[in-house]
Amino acid sequence: MGLRANPTQRQRRLGEELRKLREASGLSATEAGAHAGLGRAHMSHIETGRTAIPEEKLRALAKAYGCTSHPLVEGLCEMSRATGRGWWSAYKDSHNARALDLAELEAGAAAHRSFQWMYVPGLLQTADYMRCLFEGGQPDGPGAIAKYAEFRQRRQQVLTDGQPLHAIVHEAALLMKFVPDDVMRRQIEHLVKVAELPHVRIQLLPFKADINSATPGTPFTILDSRVPELSTVYVEHPVSSVFLGDREHLDQYDSAFEHLSAAALPPIALRGERESHTKRDSLQLIQHLLYTL
Incomplete structure (x- = not known):
């Protein structure tokens, strides 16, 4: 799957929220990616909204970040599932x-x-x-x-x-x-x-x-x-x-x-x-x- 040249606001926001959670946890992109089977470059593309993230990998990252807010995790998953086609x-x-x-x-x-x-x-x-x-x-x-x-x-x-x-x-x-x-x-x-x-x-x-x-x-x-x-x-x-x-x-x-x-x-x-x-x-x-x- 190619990288998005122009991510939508929803896609950029999803990446920003994941980056904020990672930084709050103190993990580097490489360390965080290891918990979900993602490389550093892939993590960078996810956090800039340039590529999608499967729901199971998103949940793995949230767990690694110590995010205990169920509504927040579900909200992020909902954002990742959205197609943006309306x-x-x-x-x-x-x-x-x-x-x-x-x-x-x-x-x-x-x-x-x-x-x-x-x-x-x-x-x-x-x-x-x-x-x-x-x-x-x-x-x-x-x-x-x-x-x-x-x-x-x-x-x-x-x-x-x-x-x-x-x-x-x-x-x-x-x-x-x-x-x-x-x-x-x-x-x-x-x-x-x-x-x-x-x-x-x-x-x-x-x-x-x-x-x-x-x-x-x-x-x-x-x-x-x-x-x-x-x-x-x-x-x-x-x-x-x-x-x-x-x-x-x-x-x-x-x-x-x-x-x-x-x-x-x-x-x-x-x-x-x-x-x-x-x-x-x-x-x-x-x-x-x-x-x-």
Whole structure:
């Protein structure tokens, strides 16, 4: 079997986690490989995600590393068994590797938590809203716009599948003039409709929210895994977005999200579910924004 020229994020992450376990055990690559019948070069390729590792050899390595966390070992085995072939595979000629990696990670996530301050989160965008954004980005013609919109709409399947989503959206995102007012109106109304789903929680962060300068200035999404150690943070950047999986980064963004959620207004909810008609909440801000359009 040839080596992978461009490992996916899942494949790289599996290798990174195995390397971290090995280093924590104090074993060299050669010593660790001996426990699973793997040479040093093979171990290097596994730890960089350039080649697969059979499940029995993965379990042998975990045992040699003294890993006693059954959920972690099972999570790693699940990652090794995954083929990576999903609906996103059909878009490999039109989308970059990071977009495909994001779609794969979203599909396998146990829950999604995101913060956006300039745009409505992709999983909550209407077709008209996303097409307007893509037109503004000037992709290569109408065919590309349709392909990008189709891809983003297919990503939204995770909501249909019932995966929990908690989105914090800054008020600024609903005031930006990237799209015509009628498109924004329908987009805002869509947020209210989606918020009725029992597994969706949407909070608005008003301009007057009490937040500090340490708040992340870039949008991010926490893709929660059933095994906390295997969660991933996706940090958006116009040049090169990144995936983070180190414990330090996971803790940092977990803390930031908790702070943002505490500072944001109570989530959008139907009137019958609201705690009080006098308390400021996300639905009241939504209604105000709709009135001003």
